[in-house]
Amino acid sequence: MPEKTPLEAWIARKVTGSSSEMLTTKKLRDYQLNKLGETLDYVRAKSSFYQRHLPRHGAKADCSLVQLEDIGALPFTTAADLRRFGQEMICVKGSDIHRIVTLQTSGTTGLPKRVFFTEEDQELTLDFFHQGMLTMVKPGDRVLILLPGKVPGSVGELLQRGLARAGAEGFVHGPVVTPQAALEQMNRDKVNVLVGIPTQVLTLARVQKKAQVTLPPLHSVLLTTDHVPRSIVRELVKVWGCQVFNHYGMTEMGLGGGVDCRGLSGYHLREADLYFEIIDPLTGRPVQAGEFGEIVFTTLTRTGMPLIRYRTGDYSRFIVDACPCGTVLRNLERVGSRDCLNLGAGKLLSMADLDEVIFPWDGVLDFSARMAEEYGKMVLTLEILMDGPNRERVEQTIRQEVETHPALRNLMEEGQLQVNLNFNADTAAYSGGNGTGKRMICDQRG
Ligand SMILES: [Zn+2]
Numbered sequence: 001m002p003e004k005t006p007l008e009a010w011i012a013r014k015v016t017g018s019s020s021e022m023l024t025t026k027k028l029r030d031y032q033l034n035k036l037g038e039t040l041d042y043v044r045a046k047s048s049f050y051q052r053h054l055p056r057h058g059a060k061a062d063c064s065l066v067q068l069e070d071i072g073a074l075p076f077t078t079a080a081d082l083r084r085f086g087q088e089m090i091c092v093k094g095s096d097i098h099r100i101v102t103l104q105t106s107g108t109t110g111l112p113k114r115v116f117f118t119e120e121d122q123e124l125t126l127d128f129f130h131q132g133m134l135t136m137v138k139p140g141d142r143v144l145i146l147l148p149g150k151v152p153g154s155v156g157e158l159l160q161r162g163l164a165r166a167g168a169e170g171f172v173h174g175p176v177v178t179p180q181a182a183l184e185q186m187n188r189d190k191v192n193v194l195v196g197i198p199t200q201v202l203t204l205a206r207v208q209k210k211a212q213v214t215l216p217p218l219h220s221v222l223l224t225t226d227h228v229p230r231s232i233v234r235e236l237v238k239v240w241g242c243q244v245f246n247h248y249g250m251t252e253m254g255l256g257g258g259v260d261c262r263g264l265s266g267y268h269l270r271e272a273d274l275y276f277e278i279i280d281p282l283t284g285r286p287v288q289a290g291e292f293g294e295i296v297f298t299t300l301t302r303t304g305m306p307l308i309r310y311r312t313g314d315y316s317r318f319i320v321d322a323c324p325c326g327t328v329l330r331n332l333e334r335v336g337s338r339d340c341l342n343l344g345a346g347k348l349l350s351m352a353d354l355d356e357v358i359f360p361w362d363g364v365l366d367f368s369a370r371m372a373e374e375y376g377k378m379v380l381t382l383e384i385l386m387d388g389p390n391r392e393r394v395e396q397t398i399r400q401e402v403e404t405h406p407a408l409r410n411l412m413e414e415g416q417l418q419v420n421l422n423f424n425a426d427t428a429a430y431s432g433g434n435g436t437g438k439r440m441i442c443d444q445r446g
Contacts, residue, residue, distance in 0.1 A: 001324060005261035005268045006134040008327045010127075014272040025328050032275050033068050035300035040065070040074075043306050046091035050308065053077070071277070072286055076296065076309045082252070083111040089305050090116050097304055098122055099153035101251045115251050118304040122153055125254045128270050129162030132259040136220040136245055137193055139167030144186055146173050146196030147224070155255050159195065168193075176200040177432045179207040179365075186215050195222040199439065200432055202232045203365045205239040207427075210363070210388055218242045222259075224249065226438050227336050229355035248335050252310055253297060258332055263324040266331040273301045276332070277309070278317055290320040295335070339440040341371055343378065343417070349407045351439050354382070357401045363388015364398075365430060369441040374418075378411070378445070381420045387427045395423050 012023035015031040043050035053075060065071060082089070090097070096118050103113040117125075137143060143163055149156020149172030160170035171189045175197065176182045182204055186194070194201060201221060208215065218240045223232075224247040233244045248267045249257035253274060258267030269276055278293040279286055287293040295312045319331040340348045351369065358367050367384040382402070388394065402408060402419055411417035 001326065002262035002264075004325045005259075005323075005327050005329065006131055007259070007261075007268045007270070008329055010131040011270075011272045011329065023328055028271060028328070029068055031272065032300060033065060035272075036068070036071060036275060036298065037065055039298070039300055039302075039306050039308070043089075043091060043308065047089050047306075049081070049085045049088035050306075053081075054308070068275070069286075071275070071298065071309065074309055076284065076311050077307055078311050079113060079313070082113045082115070082307075082310075086114045086116070086305070089307070091306060092118055092304055103251055113252075116305040117153070117254070121254060121302055121304050122158065124273055124301055125256055126158050126162050126165075128254075128256040128273070129159050130165040132247070132256060133159075133163055133166050133168070133222075135259060135261060136222060136243065137163065137166050137168045141168040141193050141219075142189055142191045143168055143170045143193040143195060144173055144182070144189065144191040145170050146176055146182065146194065146200055148174055150174065158255065175432050176203060179203050179427075179430060183208055183211075183213065183215065187213075190216045192216060192218055193220045193222070194218060195224065197225050198223045198228045198232050199226075199359075199366050202235060202359065203430065205236055206363065206365055207387065209239050220245060222247055227352055227355075228334065229352065229359050231356055231359040235359070246334060248314075248332065250312060250314075252307060252312075254299070254302065257297075261323060261325040261327065265323060266319050266333050268323070268327060268329045269332060271329055273299065275300055276330070279311075281315075287317070290317055292317045295332075339438075341441050341443055343407060343411060345411075347407045347411065349380075349441065351441050353405070353407060354441070357405055358382070358384060358398055361394045361398055363391065363394050365427065368439075371441055371443050371445060373445040377415070378417045379420065380408075380417060381422065383422045383424060385427065385430060386423055386425050391423070391425065395421075 008023055012021060013019050015023060015027055044054060097116045098119040099117045099122060101115045145156045145159055147156040148154050149160060156172045160172055163170035173182055173185055201223060220243050221236055222245045228246050236242065236244050245260045247259045249255050256270060258269035261268055275298045277286055277296045279296050281294040292315060295314045295316055296309050298308050299306045314335045316333045316335045319333055323331045336352055340350045343349055354369055358364055363386045365385045365387050367382055370381045372379045399421055408417060
């Protein structure tokens, strides 16, 4: 049986106020109900947005919750609300805001999302990073952080501080721009744990494999910021013989949301700080236990900019069976790629589909995908960066895999879709892919 997630003991301390008391589902739910009530009172007193947005006391669905399920009567908060009314969601004085994260998104309004954190909010994130990393890190470990970390309060800097609390040393490298430089640092600083973005970490593994350089052994890799293709996990395990963990989070959650336990079968969540729901994205109603839907969360302990029923746009489900680690915490299935391209005739294509077709093949470092329309025909262009042996054979295999893919094959045969594969072996062209953003198929159709 895998070791129980360290998040349980941490959450038990927060919920019960004692380090010896056991956590039960009932204690956790009572605590969450209480914190939800406090949060609702707080935002109604402090935020002009929520004063407008939430029903008044005494209204049919007011803010008094008798049970957790009553939260379903409250309206959602969306990314569009955050863009338009972000300033009005702030519940503290400007001087109490310690960090502002600006997220440039491809949203139609052109307004960026801004998320505001107080020092206490940042401490909550730091605390989660400390406790979450205990899953894979022990004192004395050396961790290379392939995430932005130059600015105080940035994800990499908070992670470095969280690791120090766990007795481990974090080295902030930043996102991978030059694989060679990251590999050199892995060697120089004798790191045995990596934290990074899935495709960037894959690139390191494949460049190292090709160059046949020996590095100090890695025991764990934590992948974060984007969905994790199974083919990438398989390759990392093969090249490094390490365990590969996933983290799920977004800036709005306070950077961190949840992390795998050693059972590696889904994320356990920061349930003392965040209350999660899964809803039907069309009706907005909660789904049945174990069904897929959109992830919605409410902050329970945030002071700067609390979020009530925030729609993430991510899809997943709660796994109904108990986690093999034996925790009472919930277990959220790995979050998949959120973007899906409509190909017509009921066919959909996502970056995750393409990932599983393209990444398994040796030498593939990264790729991008673009869909356009020319003379009424869809044109999918895949730019694939390669650096490995037997290039011709690998290229031919990828071509075959794409041409026989169930979502693409018929459309190609019927002349509705053309696929262009461009292989590039100039690894100087590597630029870290999409940086820290989520990888998506770029849809240029009108
Ligand atoms: Zn578990």
